[in-house]
Amino acid sequence: SAVISQKPSRDICQRGTSLTIQCQVDSQVTMMFWYRQQPGQSLTLIATANQGSEATYESGFVIDKFPISRPNLTFSTLTVSNMSPEDSSIYLCSAGAANTEAFFGQGTRLTVV
Amino acid sequence: GENVEQHPSTLSVQEGDSAVIKCTYSDSASNYFPWYKQELGKGPQLIIDIRSNVGEKKDQRIAVTLNKTAKHFSLHITETQPEDSAVYFCAASSFMDSSYKLIFGSGTRLLVRP
Numbered sequence: 012s013a014v015i016s017q018k019p020s021r022d023i024c025q026r027g028t029s030l031t032i033q034c035q036v037d038s039q040v041t042m043m044f045w046y047r048q049q050p051g052q053s054l055t056l057i058a059t060a061n062q063g064s065e066a067t068y069e070s071g072f073v074i075d076k077f078p079i080s081r082p083n084l085t086f087s088t089l090t091v092s093n094m095s096p097e098d099s100s101i102y103l104c105s106a107g108a109a110n111t112e113a114f115f116g117q118g119t120r121l122t123v124v
Numbered sequence: 125g126e127n128v129e130q131h132p133s134t135l136s137v138q139e140g141d142s143a144v145i146k147c148t149y150s151d152s153a154s155n156y157f158p159w160y161k162q163e164l165g166k167g168p169q170l171i172i173d174i175r176s177n178v179g180e181k182k183d184q185r186i187a188v189t190l191n192k193t194a195k196h197f198s199l200h201i202t203e204t205q206p207e208d209s210a211v212y213f214c215a216a217s218s219f220m221d222s223s224y225k226l227i228f229g230s231g232t233r234l235l236v237r238p
Contacts, residue, residue, distance in 0.1 A: 115167035
């Protein structure tokens with residue numbers, strides 16, 4: 012199974028600022044995914060990040076708000092831009108290769124004040 | 125698109141009893157159904173999964189069943205222990221586009237009473 016490390020594990024940010032979350036996988040993976048989990052809720056997919064192409068965003072999520080980078084097969088970043096209190100959530104990255112299970116990082120708990 | 129419904133939202137059982145969590149999905153193209161356990165402050169951990177060419181899969185105290193016709197799949201935990209207390213999520217995905225775009229159920233908070 013892949014080991015996924017996320018940084019930071021938590022942060023408290025001022026509204027109007029941006030935070031970049033890093034996701035590092037210990038092996039090369041084809042697909043990486045970013046999810047949002049609001050308090051006490053389920054996981055909602057934000058976007059799919061494949062190496063060498065632009066991220067694909069789900070309905071309700073836009074690149075200007077959540078820019079994503081995927082520079083290689085083991086790393087991705089998600090930026091939460093121009094934050095508001097409504098962006099307070101847990102952000103999770105997930106990774107998997109073709110025909111293997113999807114594994115998750117431990118998440119980044121973001122509080123916007 | 126896919127929609128996954130999960131029941132119950134909370135489940136309380138006595139230690140040693142069994143627990144069953146049920147999910148239904150809407151997209152007949154879905155062919156991969158994982159279950160995740162999430163403990164407080166941690167990311168989801170894959171505990172078992174099943175693919176559409178299999179009706180049942182078991183791993184020690186945990187089993188998953190799949191009814192493709194009815195679009196139902198269930199998680200069964202036998203001989204529950206206090207450390208099984210967590211939030212459990214089912215998910216559905218299609219491999220047709222070679223991605224793991226998992227659609228999650230709403231989650232079940234399981235409490236195992238000692």
